Amino acid sequence: MPIHSGAPIMRAMPSDRAAGLPGIMAAVLLAAGCAGTPTVPVPAAAEPHPASSDMRGPVVQLALSMVGVQYRYGGAHPHEGFDCSGLVYYTYTSNGHAVPRTSREQFSASHKIPLAQAVEGDLLFFQDQEKLSHVGIYLGDGRFVHAPSSGDSVRVADIDSPYYQRHLIAVGRLLP
Numbered sequence: 543m544p545i546h547s548g549a550p551i552m553r554a555m556p557s558d559r560a561a562g563l564p565g566i567m568a569a570v571l572l573a574a575g576c577a578g579t580p581t582v583p584v585p586a587a588a589e590p591h592p593a594s595s596d597m598r599g600p601v602v603q604l605a606l607s608m609v610g611v612q613y614r615y616g617g618a619h620p621h622e623g624f625d626c627s628g629l630v631y632y633t634y635t636s637n638g639h640a641v642p643r644t645s646r647e648q649f650s651a652s653h654k655i656p657l658a659q660a661v662e663g664d665l666l667f668f669q670d671q672e673k674l675s676h677v678g679i680y681l682g683d684g685r686f687v688h689a690p691s692s693g694d695s696v697r698v699a700d701i702d703s704p705y706y707q708r709h710l711i712a713v714g715r716l717l718p
Contacts, residue, residue: 597637601639605629606698611696627643639716645674648716652715654713666706668706684702685698
């Protein structure tokens with residue numbers, strides 16, 4: 543099912559949908575990757591407005607420079623590895639932007655927008671079965687950078703792939 547512009551994307555996976563072993567394994571790995579990372583208090587999000595590329599560009603460039611860094615559950619630094627929300631946390635805070643540490647907190651703090659309005663540096667949120675399980679940083683042109691799961695490393699993916707199309711639940715904006 544293609545994603546369309548309009549209202550923010552918020553949908554749940556039907557519970558009666560049959561999933562093959564690869565889909566189940568991917569969901570388990572994504573859920574293990576981001577669901578329970580440590581909590582770090584962060585100030586409330588600012589009023590959302592599209593930030594200029596001079597604010598977003600350094601976040602995106604730093605995230606891209608992390609491609610190849612190993613995944614590590616709870617990791618939030620290139621020397622230790624990253625989980626998905628740790629990559630978001632590291633790239634934003636390294637550029638002077640206060641953001642929450644976990645994917646759930648990042649989801650709560652972000653202003654939801656339609657995918658058609660997404661610009662580089664916005665966040666893409668994914669869910670497995672019934673809960674938020676993953677986050678990535680949008681690069682533009684349908685691509686995003688993320689720390690996928692155990693045994694993998696930070697990489698760039700295409701939002702148009704069937705797996706990510708099915709699991710995308712929201713696009714969020716954190717930068718003012």
